[in-house]
Each structure stands twice: as structure tokens, then as C-alpha cells.
Amino acid sequence: RPLDINIELPDEQSAQKLKIGIYFATWWALNVVFNIYNKKVLNAFPYPWLTSTLSLACGSLMMLVSWATRIADAPKTDLEFWKTLFPVAVAHTIGHVAATVSMSKVAVSFTHIIKSGEPAFSVLVSRFFMGETFPLPVYLSLLPIIGGCALAAITELNFNITGFMGAMISNLAFVFRNIFSKKGMKGKSVSGMNYYACLSMMSLVILTPFSIAVEGPQMWAAGWQNAVSQVGPNFVWWVVAQSVFYHLYNQVSYMSLDQISPLTFSIGNTMKRISVIVASIIIFHTPIQPVNALGAAIAIFGTFLYSQVNKQTYSCLPTSSTWFFSEQ
Numbered sequence: 001r002p003l004d005i006n007i008e009l010p011d012e013q014s015a016q017k018l019k020i021g022i023y024f025a026t027w028w029a030l031n032v033v034f035n036i037y038n039k040k041v042l043n044a045f046p047y048p049w050l051t052s053t054l055s056l057a058c059g060s061l062m063m064l065v066s067w068a069t070r071i072a073d074a075p076k077t078d079l080e081f082w083k084t085l086f087p088v089a090v091a092h093t094i095g096h097v098a099a100t101v102s103m104s105k106v107a108v109s110f111t112h113i114i115k116s117g118e119p120a121f122s123v124l125v126s127r128f129f130m131g132e133t134f135p136l137p138v139y140l141s142l143l144p145i146i147g148g149c150a151l152a153a154i155t156e157l158n159f160n161i162t163g164f165m166g167a168m169i170s171n172l173a174f175v176f177r178n179i180f181s182k183k184g185m186k187g188k189s190v191s192g193m194n195y196y197a198c199l200s201m202m203s204l205v206i207l208t209p210f211s212i213a214v215e216g217p218q219m220w221a222a223g224w225q226n227a228v229s230q231v232g233p234n235f236v237w238w239v240v241a242q243s244v245f246y247h248l249y250n251q252v253s254y255m256s257l258d259q260i261s262p263l264t265f266s267i268g269n270t271m272k273r274i275s276v277i278v279a280s281i282i283i284f285h286t287p288i289q290p291v292n293a294l295g296a297a298i299a300i301f302g303t304f305l306y307s308q309v310n311k312q313t314y315s316c317l318p319t320s321s322t323w324f325f326s327e328q
């Protein structure tokens with residue numbers, strides 16, 4: 001008689017949950033590391049246009065090498081693909097540089113509190129630019145998001161208008177990026193990872209001339225010398241770290257997106273912001289007042305409410321992640 005060994009193998013569902021858990025943990029960890037190094041670099045070298053450009057350049061280079069060495073298969077693209085990618089890349093570029101400018105002016109935690117208001121932008125843009133209407137609970141869920149962000153902003157000890165506007169512009173740009181991407185990716189066979197690689201490359205081409213015009217090599221050279229004299233030769237590794245981690249966290253988020261629904265992704269993205277806010281407050285000793293933390297908590301709670309009320313209507317709402325899923 002065969003031995004009756006009672007080993008409980010995880011069923012498919014638990015294996016899938018474990019896989020998603022690993023993706024999420026990796027994504028958040030990479031994002032926290034990116035945010036820490038990004039802020040360390042910006043503190044010593046306040047040139048966000050260049051650091052944004054370097055993040056895109058590093059990601060583009062990593063993907064070109066991966067394609068050339070066949071670590072990853074290069075996508076088959078045509079002119080039409082690049083044409084439809086263009087508006088996405090413009091919005092991605094604006095959203096990326098605006099977030100980086102914001103983080104160069106205010107605490108990382110403050111930028112991410114304002115960025116947790118992105119769902120409110122999604123609904124308002126869809127309502128006023130696209131003429132879409134939503135059920136009342138969706139609008140009501142925006143109240144804590146907007147109210148919480150407003151409370152966090154007015155009680156922020158290191159409030160700076162450029163920092164605030166940068167995060168707001170980033171929210172708006174990323175909502176348009178989502179909408180354009182939904183159209184652009186429909187029916188295309190390019191994987192999420194390669195779509196993001198192409199997006200990085202096109203954004204790099206768009207951003208480079210603007211970075212040169214806004215900041216330029218003279219400022220960069222002087223700033224770099226100053227940063228190296230303050231930080232030491234390790235400064236270059238900080239720049240490498242922020243660039244590499246920027247690409248890696250985005251890439252892992254795209255890999256997780258193949259596995260999960262937009263709703264799960266949206267909740268994951270909010271949880272990511274909580275990790276970044278908490279980690280950056282601890283690492284940078286960011287001063288916060290109880291009322292300021294309350295505003296952040298209300299805004300984040302509002303994002304969860306928004307996710308919940310969208311369970312029924314999610315498919316019609318562009319969120320920070322919907323565009324990744326438009327292939328599905």
C-alpha cells in the first residue's frame with residue numbers, strides 16, 4: 001500500500017498570490033530605493049531635468065543591451081506604433097520631469113501625498129474633457145482624496161509652490177498618458193516591458209533638448225563639481241543607483257501588470273506610496289505635524305474608497321495603471 005503522505009501543495013491560486021506578493025514587494029522595494037537615491041542626488045545636485053534625462057537614458061541603454069544580447073526579445077514595431085506612442089511619450093515625459101522637479105523642491109513624502117490624488121484627476125479629466133459620467137459614489141470618493149491632499153498641502157511645513165505644482169502637473173500628465181496609452185496599445189502585440197522600453201526611448205529623445213535648454217551643460221558641470229566636492233566620489237554611484245532603480249521599478253511594475261487587474265494594481269500603487277512616504281520620512285527626518293499626517297492618511301484612505309467604488313465601473317476609468325492593461 002503506497003504511503004499516505006499528506007503534503008499540502010499550494011494550489012494554483014495561492015501560488016499566484018505568492019507570485020503577485022513577490023512582484024509587489026520587489027516593486028515597492030525598488031521604488032523606495034529609487035526615491036531615496038533620487039532625493040539624495042537632488043539634494044546635492046539640484047538639476048532635476050538632467051536627472052530625469054539620465055533615468056530615461058539608463059533605462060533605454062539597459063533595454064538596448066538586453067535586446068542586442070537577446071536577454072529580451074526586441075519588439076516588432078512599425079511607424080504606426082511610434083506615431084501612436086508619441087502623445088503617450090509627451091505625457092510621460094511631462095509627468096516624469098514634473099515629479100522630479102517637485103521632489104527637488106519639497107520633501108519626497110509631500111510629492112507622494114499629492115501624487116496619491118491621481119485618481120481624482122482621472123475622474124475629473126474623464127468628466128470634463130471626455131464627457132464621461134460616473135455614479136455618485138465615485139464622485140463622493142473624491143472628496144476625501146481632494147480634502148486630504150488639501151489638508152496635507154496647507155499644513156506642510158516645507159511647502160513650496162513649484163514643488164506642489166510639479167506634483168499636480170505630474171498627476172495631470174499621467175492621466176493623459178493613461179488615456180492616450182489606452183488608445184495606443186489597443187490590439188498591439190508589444191509586451192508591457194517592451195512598450196515601456198520604447199516609451200523610455202521616445203521620452204529620452206523628447207526630453208534631451210528641453211533639458212539642455214532649461215539647465216544645460218554649463219550648469220551641470222559646475223553643479224557636478226560642487227556635488228562631488230560635497231559628497232565625494234561616491235556621488236556618481238548615487239546617480240547610477242537612481243537611474244538604474246528608476247528603470248527597474250517601472251519594469252517590475254509592468255511585469256506585475258501582466259498578472260493582475262487594474263484595480264489590484266491601483267491598490268498596489270497606493271500601498272507603494274505609503275511605503276515611500278514612511279521610508280522617506282524616517283530616512284530624511286522629514287518634520288511632520290499630526291494634522292499634516294492626518295491629511296495624508298485621509299487622502300490615501302480616499303484612494304482606497306475610490307478603488308472600492310470602482311469595482312463595478314473600473315473598466316471605464318483611466319487610473320494610473322489602466323494604460324498598462326489595455327492589451328488585455
Ligand code: 3PG
Pocket residue numbers: 095096097099100115
Ligand atoms: C517619476 O519620476 O516619473 C515619478 O517619480 C513617478 O512616480 P510614480 O511612478 O510613483 O507615479
